[in-house]
Amino acid sequence: MERILVSACLMGRRVRYDGGAKTSSDERLAAWLREGRLVPFCPEVAGGLAIPRPAAEIEGGAGGAAVLAGAARVMAADGSDVTAEFLAGARAALAAARACGARLAVLKEGSPSCGALAIYDGTFTGRRAPGQGVTTALLEGDGIRVFTEDHVDAAAAYLRTLET
Numbered sequence: 001m002e003r004i005l006v007s008a009c010l011m012g013r014r015v016r017y018d019g020g021a022k023t024s025s026d027e028r029l030a031a032w033l034r035e036g037r038l039v040p041f042c043p044e045v046a047g048g049l050a051i052p053r054p055a056a057e058i059e060g061g062a063g064g065a066a067v068l069a070g071a072a073r074v075m076a077a078d079g080s081d082v083t084a085e086f087l088a089g090a091r092a093a094l095a096a097a098r099a100c101g102a103r104l105a106v107l108k109e110g111s112p113s114c115g116a117l118a119i120y121d122g123t124f125t126g127r128r129a130p131g132q133g134v135t136t137a138l139l140e141g142d143g144i145r146v147f148t149e150d151h152v153d154a155a156a157a158y159l160r161t162l163e164t
């Protein structure tokens with residue numbers, strides 16, 4: 001059975017920077033959970049960050065690949081550099097995916113770790129820009145397909161291609 005890495009906050013775990021969750025009501029995620037497919041994971045907590053913690057954004061909205069390449073930092077709203085924690089969390093997520101053989105993931109859109117299509121632009125003003133989070137960039141670089149919680153239908157279609 002194909003396993004699927006999933007952002008822990010989507011599964012109701014209170015791991016977000018504000019101490020809350022972003023529980024998804026998607027029926028397919030619920031079914032996959034019942035089937036034992038899902039591997040809930042929070043890269044930021046795995047990387048050593050606390051709950052709650054200051055919001056963080058990638059400098060200049062540069063995207064996860066730039067962070068992985070050492071060309072951009074992840075900064076917290078209090079001015080601290082949390083790049084090392086984000087990199088550690090991304091590596092831990094990749095290790096978790098490899099450990100269970102996951103070839104796809106459903107991750108929380110907009111996050112500087114988990115975003116797949118959009119992240120915040122680094123100004124802490126609530127503006128989004130196209131781009132990926134650090135964990136998403138590392139997973140996709142390793143061939144693991146990342147879908148957002150708004151595109152579970154596409155994840156389900158990809159899952160079918162893996163299982164046929």
Ligand code: SF4
Pocket residue numbers: 006007008009010015016017041042043044045108111113114
């Ligand atoms: Fe959710 Fe990912 Fe942020 Fe953790 S790092 S709270 S899993 S979006």
